[in-house]
Amino acid sequence: MLKKNYKKQLPLHLMLVPGIILVFIYSYIPMVGSIMAFQKYIPSKGLFHSKWVGLKNFHYLFDMPDFYQVLWNTVFIAVLKIIFGLIVPIAVAILLNEIGKTLVKRWIQTLIYLPHFLSWVILGGVLIDILSPSNGLVNQFLGLFSIKPIFFLGDNNWFPFTIILSDIWKEFGFSTIVYLAALTTINPSLYEAAVIDGANRWKQTWSITLPGILPVIILMATLSLGNVLNAGFDQIFNLYSPLVYESGDILDTLIYRVGLIDAQYGVATALGLFKSLISFALVSISYWLAYKIADYRIF
Amino acid sequence: MVEGKSLGSKMFRVFNYTFLILLAVMCLIPLIHILAVSLSSNVAASAGIVKLWPKDFTLKSYEFVLSKGEFLLSLWVTVKRVVLGTALSMFLSILIAYPLSKSGRELKFRTGYAWYFVFTILFSGGLIPWYMTIRSTGLLDSIWALIIPGAVPVFNVILLLNFYRGLPKELEEAAFVDGASHWKTLWRIYVPLSMPSIATIGLFTVVGHWNAWFDGLILMNSQDNYPLSSYLQTVIVQASLTNMSAEQLKNLATVSDRTVKAAQIFVGALPILAFYPFLQKYFVKGMVMGGVKE
Numbered sequence: 001m002l003k004k005n006y007k008k009q010l011p012l013h014l015m016l017v018p019g020i021i022l023v024f025i026y027s028y029i030p031m032v033g034s035i036m037a038f039q040k041y042i043p044s045k046g047l048f049h050s051k052w053v054g055l056k057n058f059h060y061l062f063d064m065p066d067f068y069q070v071l072w073n074t075v076f077i078a079v080l081k082i083i084f085g086l087i088v089p090i091a092v093a094i095l096l097n098e099i100g101k102t103l104v105k106r107w108i109q110t111l112i113y114l115p116h117f118l119s120w121v122i123l124g125g126v127l128i129d130i131l132s133p134s135n136g137l138v139n140q141f142l143g144l145f146s147i148k149p150i151f152f153l154g155d156n157n158w159f160p161f162t163i164i165l166s167d168i169w170k171e172f173g174f175s176t177i178v179y180l181a182a183l184t185t186i187n188p189s190l191y192e193a194a195v196i197d198g199a200n201r202w203k204q205t206w207s208i209t210l211p212g213i214l215p216v217i218i219l220m221a222t223l224s225l226g227n228v229l230n231a232g233f234d235q236i237f238n239l240y241s242p243l244v245y246e247s248g249d250i251l252d253t254l255i256y257r258v259g260l261i262d263a264q265y266g267v268a269t270a271l272g273l274f275k276s277l278i279s280f281a282l283v284s285i286s287y288w289l290a291y292k293i294a295d296y297r298i299f
Numbered sequence: 300m301v302e303g304k305s306l307g308s309k310m311f312r313v314f315n316y317t318f319l320i321l322l323a324v325m326c327l328i329p330l331i332h333i334l335a336v337s338l339s340s341n342v343a344a345s346a347g348i349v350k351l352w353p354k355d356f357t358l359k360s361y362e363f364v365l366s367k368g369e370f371l372l373s374l375w376v377t378v379k380r381v382v383l384g385t386a387l388s389m390f391l392s393i394l395i396a397y398p399l400s401k402s403g404r405e406l407k408f409r410t411g412y413a414w415y416f417v418f419t420i421l422f423s424g425g426l427i428p429w430y431m432t433i434r435s436t437g438l439l440d441s442i443w444a445l446i447i448p449g450a451v452p453v454f455n456v457i458l459l460l461n462f463y464r465g466l467p468k469e470l471e472e473a474a475f476v477d478g479a480s481h482w483k484t485l486w487r488i489y490v491p492l493s494m495p496s497i498a499t500i501g502l503f504t505v506v507g508h509w510n511a512w513f514d515g516l517i518l519m520n521s522q523d524n525y526p527l528s529s530y531l532q533t534v535i536v537q538a539s540l541t542n543m544s545a546e547q548l549k550n551l552a553t554v555s556d557r558t559v560k561a562a563q564i565f566v567g568a569l570p571i572l573a574f575y576p577f578l579q580k581y582f583v584k585g586m587v588m589g590g591v592k593e
Contacts, residue, residue, distance in 0.1 A: 111323035119509075129332075
């Protein structure tokens with residue numbers, strides 16, 4: 001019996017082998033490779049012959065005046081993205097739901113999902129052009145109201161908000177999908193009963209619509225906790241310049257510059273490990289909470 | 300929601316339609332503007348008089364872009380990575396999701412295997428060790444560097460395994476009674492029945508490969524091996540932002556190659572725009588499928 005069972009299971013195990021090997025090489029070996037955070041890593045010597053330096057890379061990092069600024073920028077941008085990335089799609093989904101199933105609704109959906117599918121290289125190019133202070137479309141438009149040209153991508157007062165706003169612009173539409181799906185599960189008879197009770201539209205939204213999608217809102221909010229250190233590398237890398245390092249440099253862009261431009265591999269890995277460990281804790285907590293609160297399971 | 304007939308209710312509807320339509324238009328206007336600039340003459344574009352309609356219509360920018368050797372070369376790299384990368388990662392997703400969709404009784408260590416894959420979502424070694432690993436496996440400057448390291452998309456595997464689980468058990472039991480192997484059952488029963496889900500993650504993968512630019516940028520030493528997105532990153536973004544003084548940056552949009560940049564942006568976005576109707580259909584399905592599990 002046991003042997004027969006084994007024979008039946010063997011093909012299943014074999015199916016996993018290629019995936020296991022690839023994941024081992026390209027995900028687990030780099031995890032082990034993080035120990036170069038404790039080395040003065042030199043590529044020609046490799047992981048086994050580079051000099052061990054203990055916590056020196058971390059000390060170097062925490063003594064860097066930029067480090068705290070960068071950490072703050074990261075958290076600031078990421079948290080604002082999380083907050084508005086929740087509120088805006090919820091509001092738009094509720095408003096869209098009011099339109100009913102019409103052609104107009106489908107057209108609106110088609111248009112607001114679109115930016116999600118374009119990469120930040122493309123949209124970066126678009127934004128650089130339309131946000132230009134000399135003759136970009138946005139500043140020309142603001143000029144109609146006698147507003148002086150704003151250097152959105154070169155002014156430290158504006159840069160973080162330009163990043164947050166343009167990210168919301170790209171993703172809000174696509175994020176409505178989850179809430180629109182949740183809205184369809186609300187029983188229509190609830191609204192009919194509310195109308196008989198004399199509840200107006202505003203009341204209906206507060207006491208039927210929002211409670212109806214609250215589980216999904218809580219789930220999305222919980223899962224987004226894991227992104228507190230993800231300020232959006234792709235976006236910032238394609239929009240920032242030395243002019244705005246002060247307000248726009250984030251952990252991921254710093255890791256890139258320290259590691260791949262300056263070739264300080266040990267320091268960059270230390271920085272990466274710092275980020276990975278905190279993110280790991282945050283993501284684990286968020287999944288655990290989502291499991292406890294909403295019975296959400298990854299698999 | 301039940302339609303009211305009061306004045307307030309009417310006003311709300313007017314406001315709601317206007318607001319949402321404006322929102323939708325805001326998502327499109329930047330792209331229309333870029334298209335208009337790309338079809339305008341250099342003079343008109345530099346003067347900043349092009350808004351949403353081309354001025355002095357010309358296809359010169361497109362002719363220039365499409366005649367550049369680097370552009371065509373990088374387009375070819377992208378075609379290769381999209382085809383090979385999608386094929387490989389779809390094959391692996393289909394294959395890995397099958398055993399993981401079984402119960403612990405049908406597959407020993409099932410939970411352990413699943414965590415082995417899921418853990419890579421939770422924790423990563425970071426950029427530098429990842430880069431070093433690819434470097435030491437000798438993939439730098441090869442098309443395979445863009446395909447193999449990311450060939451196991453764990454999120455897609457999870458999406459697919461949840462779909463597999465929703466299929467009726469009786470079908471595979473009948474297949475086993477008829478003497479079919481796991482391999483046959485997977486390809487003859489699971490795959491045909493999972494087509495909606497497979498199409499969704501297939502499109503996810505195609506778009507992902509088309510849009511990916513960072514891996515090409517750091518894993519290819521020679522520009523000849525850049526995929527299109529990486530090439531566009533260097534000619535549109537890097538050329539704009541890196542090593543420029545504040546003054547140069549301010550005058551960015553007046554430089555004469557504005558129309559060429561716009562044409563490149565548009566060509567880079569074109570396949571996505573062309574496939575978008577299909578994308579939308581499947582992505583929405585896929586999102587809902589992934590979100591609503593039993």
